[in-house]
Amino acid sequence: MKRYSPKDIEAKWQKKWQASGIYKAVEDSNKPKRYVLEYFPYPSGSAMHVGHVRNYTIGDVIARFYRMRGYSVLHPMGWDAFGLPAENYAIKNNISPKQAILENTTKFKQQLIQMGFSYDWGREINSSDPKYYKWTQWFFKLLFERGLAYQKESLQWWCDTDKTVLANEQVENGKCWRCGNEVTKKALKQWFFKITDYADRLAEDLDKLDWSEGIKAMQRNWIGKSVGTEVDFTVEGSKNKITVFTTRVDTIFSAAFMVLAPENPLVSELTTPDNQKAVLNYIKESESKSDIARMEEDREKTGVFTGSYAINPANGQKIPVWIADFVLAGYGTGAVFGDIHDERDFEFAKKFNIPVKPTVLPENPQESKKVQAKEYAFTGEGILVDSGEFTGMRSSEAREKITVWLANKGTGREKVNYKIRDWLISRQRYWGAPIPIIHCSEHGAVAVPDDQLPVELPEVESYQPTGEGTSVLAGVTEWVNTRCPTCGKPAKRETDTMDGFACSSWYFLRFADPHNDKEAFDKDKVKFWLPVDDYIGGAEHAVMHLLYARMWTMVMHDAGLLDFDEPFSALRNQGMILAPDGRKMSKSWDNVIAPDDIISQGYGADSVRIMELFIGPWNQSAVWSIEGMGGTFRFLQRVWTLSQEFLENNKAKELNDAVQAKELYTLIHKAIHKVSKDLNNLGFNTAIAYLMETVNGLYKLKIDGFKDTKAWNFTLNRLLQIMAPFAPHITEELWLQLGHEGSIHISKWPVHDEKYLINDQLTLAVQVNGKVRAEITVSKDGSKEDIQKLALAQKNVKKYLVNKKPTKVIYVPGRLISIVV
């Protein structure tokens, strides 16, 4: 008998599948469709580890399940090839980024193929291919023409290691998301996408998505919608006014001081000569302070008085105007009023001895006393005092009324603010899609005409960034110098490139029509496949890719290119795989486990795939277990051995045994039912556990021999089919050995027969006062009365019923009978 040896079968089938094209996605309108997509990978220098592989395994099992259930399945793969790591890798290894991508994608592809993933490789795309980025540029133009791409000079996050600006989303705790070094601010003219125009829609539409609450919460938090009031304060002896944003206009009568951000342009005008020196010093100091220091927790409040006073429009009170770096220039109006109803303000007031007094009090009299004694900053809702005509109102009512009152006086208005800032898209690096803009001294920024797309990246000598705030493209004079598309006069090309997130904001659409050279995609093809039904990936993209892609989809929808405005109906966030030491897998920890090593140790891809899912719930993190691999391998080996033994026995004449046949049918139909149900609910680990249980059951039956040929044949065939999404190689091989011609992976998913799911005999637990005291076996259609009688007759039950009568009997069919005394 031949032993199970994955290396003898896996590569063979991978080649055959590729040749026969069984995973090709076909638009068949007679079938329902399913678009299963995993985030397309970034082909970095380090190969994929078992954590990445889990992501693809989840997608592949889903894709295979739907394919067998008769769906038209699109399961594509491509490469997010532009970006910093590829360029840095190229510089380090002294090769071109193009060459680096070629090397890395070759390695990644080989890794994916050896795992037996069912991708339609005919749809492979690469975002650094001019045939692809031509359309990325085309979409840039779409945004530009719709007023959603613009240039602005301002202070930007700058990473001095990577020599480029970064988007807000790419700065984590004041550090560059790529290299981890502290970022600084630099004044540069940059390109932005106006994602703020979509802030409200991006927040509101989250409700209609089947995404994990965690990711939705992260996006809501990032967008940071807050509804409040803008209030204008006049400045004593000046025409200037200071506008503030507040969500608590009900506290306006308590305003005791104003605070402006040091960067607020009003500061220089409001500063009186006496205070000039102190203010300038403070501004200088806060500029030089690193953002890490500025964001430090529990930092003591700092600030200086400007010498000016503002007038509270609510009560005419004169209050001092300060500047302090706890007020952010970029949010709201860059100015706030301060009072005792905010912890930060109260802290500030205490530090600088500014008198404050509450005008909102808690309803609880004890707490109210404490607040009046200024024991703490009362930030909750309550009843207004000393607030003119609003005294006695509740906070919520007062907010509405005061806003209307201020609006009528012309000194206030309702206002919605967002934390999200526009998306900074330009990068001072070589390896990205060039921004398709030409700068003309007469016509300004002009889009490159469609017939001149793509604007191809020119070859350069060195990819080393200059650090001067421009990309190396600025040095390619013959490329930079061109003519204005409008007037034909000499003009210069934009030399910044787009961030890689532009490329990934539409790739899921390109998979529907990857080779189209007339347009980005054919509308009908996109209509057939999109939106993505299952989008699988980690949570690290929550406020980057997942937000950007949603915005682009909305823009395309508004431009009439799409008839949907959300790209990903369901998002599946897989849990991380940790190294056996419990830490994240990383080169620097030297704890990375690559699938290649496990496969070459003889376990094979099927065992790895099963381990990825059996290790725990797919959406929770898990520690990789090397020992566990033995278990998944043994399981597959048992299936193999059982099949071989059956095939050898099967050569003899046909045998019949009704008793064994019934047991076999019961086992397999239950398995079909359970595995189908679990796959529908993404219960991969429990589906595998049940398959193992089923195989254990078959081994028990085997002890008596293969007594019914037909039933064994049926059972093994169905078992292989329901195992096929998890272990595609071994099931395909055994399917062939059992005499089938076509591939198991396009065979019809089996349906269970209900009659085998019902047991004739049931085992019930008998409880007395909630404790299990006995077990009884009853017929499935026994009446409650009969069962109750039997239960009460149990020796160990009687013991507890001496001199007592049951007050209540609860019968849960198929489970238990509970007697209460």
Place this chain on the structure above:
RNA sequence: GGGCGAGUGGUGGAAUGGUUUACACAAAAGACUUAAAAUCUUUCCCGUUUAUAGCGGUUGUGGGUUCGAAUCCCACCUCGCCCACCA
């Protein structure tokens, strides 16, 4: 400080109102073998007991609802991830 998730045997986990610990790992014993590996079979929460049955206990802690709670409610503790001076 805010948000999200988790806490069950030696370990990963199963069970989402109904017999806690399915499935697997690790460990132990037996069969086969000259031997080992592999394979097959069995045992495996704690206490009480020579042992089995039985009895008692047990899902982070404390309380509640219920005939019955890992599951629902209240309070608290611990761990992980994300965000954080956003007025």
